[in-house]
Amino acid sequence: MSKKRRRPAPTSLAELADGVVNERDSLIKFSTALQLCPQNATKWMRFDRLREIVSSITPTPPQYPVSAGRLRHLLTNPPIASEQVISNEDPNEESFVSSVAFHGGNFRVVAGGAPEAHAGCQIVLSAIEHLPEACDSFKNAAQNDAFILLSLSEEMCRAANLENWLPAPLTLDQDLFVPSDAVLQFLSNAATFSAGRLSEVLGTLSHDISAFVSSGPLELHEHETESPTDDRVCLFPLMELSNGKLIVASPGNVAASLTHRILLYATEYGYLEVFSEFLQESLLRATSRFLSRLRWKPISRPISLDPSVRYREQFFRFDSDKIAHVVSIVDPLVDYLPGEPFGSFDASAIQTELDARFIEVNEAVRAKGTPNILHVIVSARLVKWSPDLGQLLKM
Secondary structure: OOOOOOOOOOOOOHHHHOOHHHHHHHHHHHHHHHHOOOOHHHHHHHHHHHHHHHHHHOOOOOOOOOOOOHHHHHOOOOOOOOOHHOOOOOOOOOEEEEEEOOOOEEEEEEEEOOOHHHHHHHHHHHHHHHHHHHHHHHHHHHHHHHHHHHHHHHHHHHHOOOOOOOOOOOOOOOOOOOHHHHHHHHHHOEEEEEEHHHHHHHHHHHHHHHHEEOOOOOOOOOOOOOOOOHHOOOOOOEEEOOOEEEOOOOOOHHHHHHHHHHHHHHOOOOOHHHHHHHHHHHHHHHHHHHHHHOOEEEEEEOOOOOOOOOOOEEEEEEEEEEEEEEEEEOOOOOOOOOOOOOOOOOOOOHHHHHHHHHHHHEEEHHHHOOOOEEEEEEEEEOOEEHHHHHHOOOO
């Protein structure tokens, strides 16, 4: 009797996708569950790549369950856990669970691949609050999205027993953590929403939920070396299972998804340039509130200095002989592309202006008799910084 020929191991995401069409639902549910384990905080790229695979699949019946061993194998071997992916896994520098303030209270969000996504999201939501009446259509659309995504995230964290500011491991020593089948089921249930549960959490807004789900399978792209994951899935944090229920398939992308969905609205309504100005003011307000807690006292800009153009700045006195020059920088959104939420932007103009500004500030402040000036740059990450600005922020 001839032996059954073993199917060769997949070497690409597309080949792997062909082999898991009957496991799609189970892979979605259990990979979501693994993302709710703090021990897996550094493995976000692996989950994003698996999410890309299942997002490209039209589910084929019957759907079979995936064993814990099978799940571990997929997430610890190529093409998902490629050398590039593993080499890019850095220790987590923030809490596994953070908080975003919005109407009705504080909403828990899980950390993902976008550093400080909750902070950037908070700046965006604050900017929305201060928009003029002329922007009401944009404002209403953005706030509806915010309520929907943040409410689902809060309910998911509550059901999964994820406390606010839960820390993540600080090292890479932790292997992929796969809990028992019972825990996997418990966590996947926390992130899964039936029509009834959606109605309980969102009320009438549950009817608008389809906008957060891709209208069909996403074409699967093999990644170039500089892009280990496909950014498009960030805009669709929810997926529909074969039984019609929805699941928060990218728990760590909720804050980033909300940020970029709002920027997408700003683009569609033609308010992108205007909104960039409000983002600058929002960051400066947040910075001022924090510095006031340190008892830094705001002072007027030296009269010899003209207002800045590409950023916002404020001056503080924090000692009898010390003045702080605080600069807030937000992506100007000039080259923002909605389909590329984590693209870079050209910061060379900002860097050139700041180089000259620091010299002007030093001269103006010292002319008033204060010898010590501290320059502080505060940034809110909405997209990746350009290499030039990254070097500047390290100075």
